[in-house]
Amino acid sequence: xxxxxxxxxxxxxxxxxxxxxxxxxxxxxxxxxxxxxxxxxxxxxxxxxxxxxxxxxxxxxxxxxxxxxxxxxxxxxxxxxxxxxxxxxxxxxxxxxxxxxxxxxxxxxxxxxxxxxxxxxxxxxxxxxxxxxxxxxxxxxxxxxxxxxxxxxxxxxxxxxxxxxxxxxxxxxxxxxxxxxxxxxxxxxxxxxxxxxxxxxxxxxxxxxxxxxxxxxxxxxxxxxxxxxxxxxxxxxxxxxxxxxxxxxxxxxxxxxxxxxxxxxxxxxxxxxxxxxxxxxxxxxxxxxxxxxxxxxxxxxxxxxxxxxxxxxxxxxxxxxxxxxxxxxxxxxxxxxxxxxxxxxxxxxxxxxxxxxxxxxxxxxxxxxxxxxxxxxxxxxxxxxxxxxxxxxxxxxxxxxxxxxxxxx
Amino acid sequence: xxxxxxxxxxxxxxxxxxxxxxxxxxxxxxxxxxxxxxxxxxxxxxxxxxxxxxxxxxxxxxxxxxxxxxxxxxxxxxxxxxxxxxxxxxxxxxxxxxxxxxxxxxxxxxxxxxxxxxxxxxxxxxxxxxxxxxxxxxxxxxxxxxxxxxxxxxxxxxxxxxxxxxxxxxxxxxxxxxxxxxxxxxxxxxxxxxxxxxxxxxxxxxxxxxxxxxxxxxxxxxxxxxxxxxxxxxxxxxxxxxxxxxxxxxxxxxxxxxxxxxxxxxxxxxxxxxxxxxxxxxxxxxxxxxxxxxxxxxxxxxxxxxxxxxxxxxxxxxxxxxxxxxxxxxxxxxxxxxxxxxxxxxxxxxxxxxxxxxxxxxxxxxxxxxxxxxxxxxxxxxxxxxxxxxxxxxxxxxxxxxxx
Numbered sequence: 001x002x003x004x005x006x007x008x009x010x011x012x013x014x015x016x017x018x019x020x021x022x023x024x025x026x027x028x029x030x031x032x033x034x035x036x037x038x039x040x041x042x043x044x045x046x047x048x049x050x051x052x053x054x055x056x057x058x059x060x061x062x063x064x065x066x067x068x069x070x071x072x073x074x075x076x077x078x079x080x081x082x083x084x085x086x087x088x089x090x091x092x093x094x095x096x097x098x099x100x101x102x103x104x105x106x107x108x109x110x111x112x113x114x115x116x117x118x119x120x121x122x123x124x125x126x127x128x129x130x131x132x133x134x135x136x137x138x139x140x141x142x143x144x145x146x147x148x149x150x151x152x153x154x155x156x157x158x159x160x161x162x163x164x165x166x167x168x169x170x171x172x173x174x175x176x177x178x179x180x181x182x183x184x185x186x187x188x189x190x191x192x193x194x195x196x197x198x199x200x201x202x203x204x205x206x207x208x209x210x211x212x213x214x215x216x217x218x219x220x221x222x223x224x225x226x227x228x229x230x231x232x233x234x235x236x237x238x239x240x241x242x243x244x245x246x247x248x249x250x251x252x253x254x255x256x257x258x259x260x261x262x263x264x265x266x267x268x269x270x271x272x273x274x275x276x277x278x279x280x281x282x283x284x285x286x287x288x289x290x291x292x293x294x295x296x297x298x299x300x301x302x303x304x305x306x307x308x309x310x311x312x313x314x315x316x317x318x319x320x321x322x323x324x325x326x327x328x329x330x331x332x333x334x335x336x337x338x339x340x341x342x343x344x345x346x347x348x349x350x351x352x353x354x355x356x357x358x359x360x361x362x363x364x365x366x367x368x369x370x371x372x373x374x375x376x377x378x379x380x381x382x383x384x385x386x387x388x389x390x391x392x393x394x395x396x397x398x399x400x401x402x403x404x405x406x407x408x409x
Numbered sequence: 410x411x412x413x414x415x416x417x418x419x420x421x422x423x424x425x426x427x428x429x430x431x432x433x434x435x436x437x438x439x440x441x442x443x444x445x446x447x448x449x450x451x452x453x454x455x456x457x458x459x460x461x462x463x464x465x466x467x468x469x470x471x472x473x474x475x476x477x478x479x480x481x482x483x484x485x486x487x488x489x490x491x492x493x494x495x496x497x498x499x500x501x502x503x504x505x506x507x508x509x510x511x512x513x514x515x516x517x518x519x520x521x522x523x524x525x526x527x528x529x530x531x532x533x534x535x536x537x538x539x540x541x542x543x544x545x546x547x548x549x550x551x552x553x554x555x556x557x558x559x560x561x562x563x564x565x566x567x568x569x570x571x572x573x574x575x576x577x578x579x580x581x582x583x584x585x586x587x588x589x590x591x592x593x594x595x596x597x598x599x600x601x602x603x604x605x606x607x608x609x610x611x612x613x614x615x616x617x618x619x620x621x622x623x624x625x626x627x628x629x630x631x632x633x634x635x636x637x638x639x640x641x642x643x644x645x646x647x648x649x650x651x652x653x654x655x656x657x658x659x660x661x662x663x664x665x666x667x668x669x670x671x672x673x674x675x676x677x678x679x680x681x682x683x684x685x686x687x688x689x690x691x692x693x694x695x696x697x698x699x700x701x702x703x704x705x706x707x708x709x710x711x712x713x714x715x716x717x718x719x720x721x722x723x724x725x726x727x728x729x730x731x732x733x734x735x736x737x738x739x740x741x742x743x744x745x746x747x748x749x750x751x752x753x754x755x756x757x758x759x760x761x762x763x764x765x766x767x768x769x770x771x772x773x774x775x776x777x778x779x780x781x782x783x784x785x786x787x788x789x790x791x792x793x794x795x796x797x798x799x800x801x802x803x804x805x806x807x808x809x810x811x812x813x
Contacts, residue, residue: 252656
């Protein structure tokens with residue numbers, strides 16, 4: 001069992017050389033005239049990105065920047081019923097000794113990279129707002145974390161890894177922030193470890209189910225209360241996503257290995273597969289080519305390879321965890337931030353059914369799925385409001401309000 | 410508008426060399442322990458196939474054999490609103506002069522190759538069964554047919570190409586046989602050109618819906634008649650397909666371009682994507698590596714590239730073609746052959762709702778989706794029965810009963 005080891009990303013020359021050789025042989029499909037983005041990732045974008053990937057993109061520079069900005073580590077975490085997994089994570093403590101320990105959990109096609117912009121904002125010390133000690137792990141099978149080799153590694157297992165990591169770092173009581181799979185995983189953590197360990201949780205992709213008839217007050221209220229204009233727009237957007245945007249979800253949820261041959265063998269195939277989401281799940285976010293290619297590189301150069309990352313869909317979909325967990329209601333305080341270009345949107349009453357809602361900001365007028373990347377200031381502001389003085393989750397972790405001054409020198 | 414030009418498959422050395430170089434750089438994913446086929450195409454199969462592809466598979470030999478066995482041609486076909494497409498097809502006449510003209514229409518991930526085994530069976534002349542002149546086209550975007558370059562090329566357009574091809578070949582009256590997309594396309598042909606041109610149609614992948622209440626006799630019969638054991642088994646398989654097997658469909662019907670980058674750039678990715686269907690949609694068919702790689706090569710070396718082939722899903726889904734044409738009831742005689750391992754089987758009563766069912770063989774105990782490939786004898790026999798002397802579609806094409 002290895003204890004914490006400092007980690008620096010250092011992709012081998014072999015991998016970089018192989019990428020270059022594959023890009024040299026790259027074959028593009030054609031594209032129908034005037035198809036825009038309706039048929040998928042647009043050819044002009046992919047061509048441009050591949051050109052830049054071949055001639056301009058400097059992975060070593062990106063790697064060095066990441067290593068400079070994000071203090072990274074690995075350590076072994078035992079998972080009941082599975083092997084010990086070596087987990088990669090970012091860990092940045094705040095100067096404030098009493099900062100609130102916070103676990104940030106990414107999803108797909110996200111990564112630990114998503115913490116990059118909010119990390120300095122969350123760990124900053126100020127009398128105006130709380131500060132946090134931040135842990136951002138790479139989920140098993142993502143980034144530089146090992147992947148499980150057995151079937152059946154479900155949301156409960158990802159939650160177990162997240163929780164045990166926090167304990168191993170000395171954070172017996174902590175809060176979580178998650179979007180995408182991070183939303184479901186932190187939901188599970190709230191259910192399994194909430195109260196004793198997880199004190200509150202925040203998500204930018206809340207899920208939920210309609211109030212059941214067994215909660216008559218909520219149910220009747222839901223029946224008679226018209227949806228707000230924003231809720232109606234959200235419902236339309238969700239419906240569109242269901243119709244047009246779930247192909248990847250269903251394939252990854254049923255035949256991940258089949259898809260996996262393409263993702264493993266073709267960098268441009270991987271680029272297309274992920275880039276389509278970076279476009280359609282964001283609110284006209286002005287992705288730079290460097291951002292896109294760094295993001296894809298985390299998948300391409302990941303320890304377990306990109307195919308491992310899609311198996312979470314299979315295990316969750318096949319087991320019914322997707323529906324089952326949304327129908328649960330963790331008792332610990334929950335905060336939500338809802339962004340207009342998010343893909344999985346529910347009416348507010350559904351969020352209340354599936355969580356102990358003590359903080360919600362549904363008034364955001366811009367932003368999408370990757371909140372920590374697109375609108376980091378806004379997301380952090382919500383966390384400040386939720387956890388700060390006068391906020392509904394103030395001092396939820398005993399003795400760690402986030403305002404203690406740094407120790408005198 | 411050109412006349413038919415003889416065509417021989419002749420893949421360039423450049424393409425073969427590029428394939429070799431890509432295979433040399435091939436990267437495989439790992440696989441979970443004991444995952445079998447549950448997670449998709451199994452890694453051991455894929456490794457074996459790629460090894461053989463690199464070191465043993467002889468495309469030139471396959472190419473030569475295909476050119477010998479299948480008389481191929483190309484000709485331009487005008488499609489209203491889309492310009493002219495150069496269409497590749499197999500055309501084999503029977504020795505029997507009055508053989509029945511039959512158009513064979515493939516689907517995805519099928520191709521014109523699927524006619525290979527039934528071609529000699531259908532064109533053979535004998536006193537005890539009818540014979541056929543057979544045309545097997547490569548659908549636009551498949552095989553060596555050109556692909557449309559504009560959006561909106563839907564089921565009606567595929568049907569138009571197929572119909573105009575038959576007319577161009579001098580077959581003003583003909584019958585059709587189709588599975589997979591060929592089932593929808595020949596359905597559209599029956600609706601649009603049936604009676605005057607299409608005289609009868611046969612499909613091995615019928616699609617239907619429950620008898621509606623507006624047809625009270627059929628409806629009541631449907632309500633009170635229990636499903637047979639075979640129907641139950643087939644329905645279960647179809648339900649499993651709906652739950653586990655529709656990922657490719659959802660993606661191809663909504664984001665074909667996204668998937669297309671992988672299919673165009675990675676031969677092993679294309680192999681995995683198609684091979685999973687060759688395994689999953691057949692009835693334990695003992696695919697040889699040569700068969701699999703030849704099949705996939707038709708996609709890899711296709712004129713328009715493999716990405717073009719999946720756009721039919723997008724256009725038909727977005728355009729609502731299945732929903733619309735399934736509700737139609739072409740009046741011309743319809744024959745169906747139901748194979749137990751096909752993925753879209755429905756109760757037999759569903760097939761009377763939307764077709765003039767004159768022939769039905771649901772007694773097959775083996776066979777799957779690619780009927781012409783897996784069980785060519787059984788499929789031919791059904792066609793012989795349907796169209797032969799004493800059969801329900803005998804002499805359906807005037808003057809061309811199939812017997813000399």
